[in-house]
Amino acid sequence: MSAWARRLAVAAGLLAGACGNPLPVVETGGDYDPLADPLVDPPSLHELYPVTERQRADTGTTLVRHDFSQPATLNPLFPSGAASAWTMFGMLFEWLVIRHGNPSDYDWNSNVVLAVQPSEDLRSVTLELNPELRWHDGEPWTARDVVFSLEALRDERVPVSYWPTTRDLVVGATALGEHRVRFDFAGLLAPQLRLEALAFPIMPLHIVGDAAERAADPTLRSSPYYNRYGREALIGSGPFRFVEWRNNDRVVLERWEDHYLFDRAPPAAKTMIFKFQPDRNLAFLQFLGGEYDQIYVDANIFARQAKGKLFEERGVKGRHASALLLGLLWNMDGSNPFFADPLVRRALAHAYDAETVLRRVGHGLYRRSYGYMVEERRWDYEPAILEQALDYDLERAAELLDQAGWLADPDTGWRYKEIDGERVRFSFELSYTAGLTYVPRTLDILREDFRRLGVEMVTRAYESASLNERRLAHEFQALGTIVGTTQDPNALRNQLATDAYDGGRNSGGYSNPRVDELFELGKREQDGERRGAIYREIHREVYKDQPVLFLFHVSFLWVFNNDIRGVELGPMGTILLWPTPPEGWPSRVGPGWWRERPAAE
The missing domain is CATH 3.90.76.10 (Dipeptide-binding Protein; Domain 1)
Incomplete structure (x- = not known):
């Protein structure tokens, strides 16, 4: 039996035994250190296209890339949450x-x-x-x-x-x-x-913009004509063209040989297949079996499963710190009796045991968040924020809740407050998106510490589309969600400005007049240093107000076939980042991922 056949057989056995269930955590006798893992970010993974040795690249190759869900449409007017959709927009x-590696540049x-x-x-x-x-x-x-x-x-x-x-x-x-x-x-x-x-x-x-079709459907998305354009008959202008969409399975793109730069600077791969698998454990097993060239993984798979002989024969790993973070978004619009009070929000921040969460959930691959701004961007990040950090301190949390009028019942330990003549218990529902494996494990840890304070958190998972509708309608008490931006910090205005409550993404009703004023100043400031100072003040103000319980910045984690080259990673992962051209490449956009041609060819 060949090595390839053995690999397929072993993966098939794992698939039969583990399909639908979480992969077991394999303890390694200590904290995982990605810097000590030789399989993480090897130089070969990031090697730029060999312009002077083009024969090294397999120009007829097909690359199979993973996503958890298919996009709603390939019409970029209406991007969905699927990461692959953003990647395809840049190709089509x-x-x-x-922008290249730094998405703000x-x-x-x-x-x-x-x-x-x-x-x-x-x-x-x-x-x-x-x-x-x-x-x-x-x-x-x-x-x-x-x-x-x-x-x-x-x-x-x-x-x-x-x-x-x-x-x-x-x-x-x-x-x-x-x-x-x-x-x-x-x-x-x-x-x-x-x-x-x-x-x-x-x-x-x-x-x-067809006049008759636009008159019949001014939304540009609802009619059969526009649905067909976005899913079956897409016409773009980029270096790849649309080939087919198999519902809930894959989208296939192919190098467009009539592109004006094709003769001088063609994409390295002939075909790109984006294949959809919502179960990341199953996707990992399919990767081991040869069905994918790249998949997204969580911290458990990255640290504990992507190792050993079977994996090393096929794969390597890539990671990059993300500008996005997991947080608990509080609804502060007065629709519940809890979160309009900043004392309550600060109290619950003191109930976050970051050290335990990052160890148990992140395996050392995630990092604590101190607000929307990220250290890597530097110019808008306030380093002094660490001096204001609301560290884990249940005693201080209890004091703040007492000050806010939420007092512990001496018999039950649950906290109550007299509101309009009614004794209200501090019990709230937190909604989150199903399928994010690190969220339930994080919430389990938080729930226990909240309970020690006398606060009950009930959690409920929703499908992404349903939860997004509830978020836009402000129909939630608290939301476990990904927040932040990978763009210029002005984009945070849509999440934090008072007037972004209706029609924007300020779903929790956060309002701070000084923050509103600072966003207007930052939008127009011409001097880079003064502009950085404006956003650093926003960082301080928002962290003080705690509209979100800032938990941790997720890291983008992948595994790749070990013959893939030219991969660039950034704070947005691999999406909407145009490949950097290698020296001597006659195009503003590089050839992208390429596969090493087998030695026998």
């Missing part, structure tokens, strides 16, 4: 602005934008566009497509729930010719925001 469409896509002419007052910018660009059906890519796309994003009839920076900061676009367009901004903006505001998807006017 050409963008004016792109946007830059012009010189494949598309040939010249940039800002106005003297910096309140508008004119772009010269590449006349060689075409849509996948052969139609020309023009300034009219750009203008239409912005209009669609800003059209109140189109239920766009993303792209807030573009909607808020770009007030209009004008086609000055076939390949010349001017954008007008909402006043003077910070330099980084003038770029980030133009990072929006460009759609084909001749298809999505």
Whole structure:
């Protein structure tokens, strides 16, 4: 029996024994240290494409990539929570602005934008566009497509729930010719925001903007015509074209050989398959059996399962600290008797045993969060926040709850408060998204410490779409959720500004006039140092207010086939990060992931 056949047989046996159940934790006799693991981030995984030795790369290869769920659509006007959708948007469409490893560092896509002419007052910018660009059906890519796309994003009839920076900061676009367009901004903006505001998807006017279809369905998403475009007949303009979508199984993309750069700078892989498997344990076993080239894993699999002879024959691991964090979002809008009081929120922060959670849940791969800002970004992170840290201290937590009027019953230990003549017990429901394996384990630890304080937390899991509807309708008491941003910190305005309660993502009703004022100042400040000071003050103010119990920054964790090269990782993982071009590559976008050609070929 060959090594490959043995691997399939062993994986099949594991699959039969473990399907549907969590993989066991294999204790290793000490804390896991990823820096001491030779399988983590080996140099080969990140090796850039060999421009001078192209024969090393298998140019006919197919790469199979994992996601937990399929997207709702491939129309980038309506991005879903599926990570693969964002990756595919970057492959299927050409963008004016792109970003590489650091997702806050946007830059012009010189494949598309040939010249940039800002106005003297910096309140508008004119772009010269590449006349060689075409849509996948052969139609020309023009300034009219750009203008239409912005209009669609800003059209109140189109239920766009993303792209807030573009909607808020770009007030209009004008086609000055076939390949010349001017954008007008909402006043003077910070330099980084003038770029980030133009990072929006460009759609084909001749298809999505079809006059008769748009009149029949002004939402651009509900009719059979638009559903078919987003799932069966997608036309883009990028280096990959859409091939097929098998429902709840996979989406297949293929290198587009009529792209204007194909002869000079083609993508390294011929075919990209995005295959969907919601059970990460099953996905890991399928990886061992050869069905995937890349999968997402949790800390348990990364630290305890991805090891040993079977794994080492096939895989390596990659990780990157994320700018996103897991937190408990409190509903502070007065709809419950608990969380409008900052004393209560600070008390519960003191009941968070970060050391235990990070050890038991994160296996040393996650790190404690001290607010929305992340240390890696540095310029907007307030290091002095550590001096204000609300550390684990149940005695202090009890004192704060006493001050807030929530007093422990001497017989039962549960806390009560007299509200409008009624004795109310401190018992609340926390909702969270089903399928995030680290959330229930974290909540189990928190529940016990809350109980010691006399506070009852009842947890309930919801499907992602259902929970998102409840969040937007403010129908929750507390929410276990991923918060934060990987963009410029101005994007946090949509989660924290008072006027973002209706129509934004400030689902908990947080309100601080000083924070509102600071966001307005930061949006327009031209000096980088002064702008950093503004966001550092926001960091301090928000951490003091505790609208979220900040738990930990998750890490993006993957396993890869050990013959994959050219992988770039960032605070957004691998999504919406355009490959960095290696030296000598004749394109603003690199060839991306590539596979080492077998030695025998």
